[in-house]
Amino acid sequence: MTVYERSVTEQHLPDCASGIQDTQGLPDQRRLPINKVGIKDIRHPVRVKDRTQGEQHTLAHFNAYVDLPQHFKGTHMSRFVEILNEHEREISVMSFRSILEEMRARLEAEQAHLEMTFPYFIMKQAPVSGAESLMDYEVTLRGHMSPEDYEITVGVRVPVTSLCPCSKSISEYGAHNQRSHVDLQVRGRDFVWVEDLVELAEEQASCDLYGVLKRPDEKYVTEHAYENPKFVEDLVRDIARQLEDDDQIIWYTVGAENFESIHNHSAYAQIERDKREPLPDGG
Incomplete structure (x- = not known):
């Protein structure tokens, strides 16, 4: 008998052992x-x-x-x-x-x-010097259960670097870049490693972040970001494309927020997909 089938007239009177009424259980x-x-x-x-x-x-x-x-x-x-x-x-x-x-x-x-x-x-190693440092990522697990269904969603926030393609194309000297947050949420057919989601987001960014960088590392990440410009739209689409190709993932959302360095606002984009449904163009 489920809770919905219990009689609405059932009263939670004082407990015989304690003599204290169960107020929450009253109608x-x-x-x-x-x-x-x-x-x-x-x-x-x-x-x-x-x-x-x-x-x-x-x-x-x-x-x-x-x-x-x-x-x-x-x-x-x-x-x-x-x-x-x-x-x-x-x-x-x-x-x-x-x-x-x-x-x-x-x-x-x-x-x-x-x-x-x-x-x-x-633990991450700097790209040139190999200096080690810890990076922290915010992870969220969400679970839901009903008589008909059970699902769990794994989410992670990944800080990355993004460099503006427009700024690069119109400027004689350099291009503006900023720190960005990629928010990934997925449901898989089986266990999903947090590290896999972090690596996916970092690989598609202009460059990933590190806790410790020596001078040769700083030169590398600056130039690497310059060679990999990404709009916020590029970032979510490139990550989503990788998730589309992963048969383990059945549902995902990917959102990215660029904390703009030359504007007093952020740029944002998001894609949500249930892979059990066809893409809008039938692909």
């Missing part, structure tokens, strides 16, 4: 269901898979929600925290499904949503 007369109710921005330590080191420890911010039928006054907020604590530091892409199943069962819900955002660190 509500406004007849308005709630799509999402739960907790936001709770921090919890986690371990996540690392392609090179096996795993890394980090600190994640969680949002957790369920739906609430029209005939219940409230949900039990403490149960969200209890579920996270019971998993201790074993929370990962692989454990998302079991957490969502627990949320649906213990909160008597049809729909469950879980979001986890955390910094992910990758």
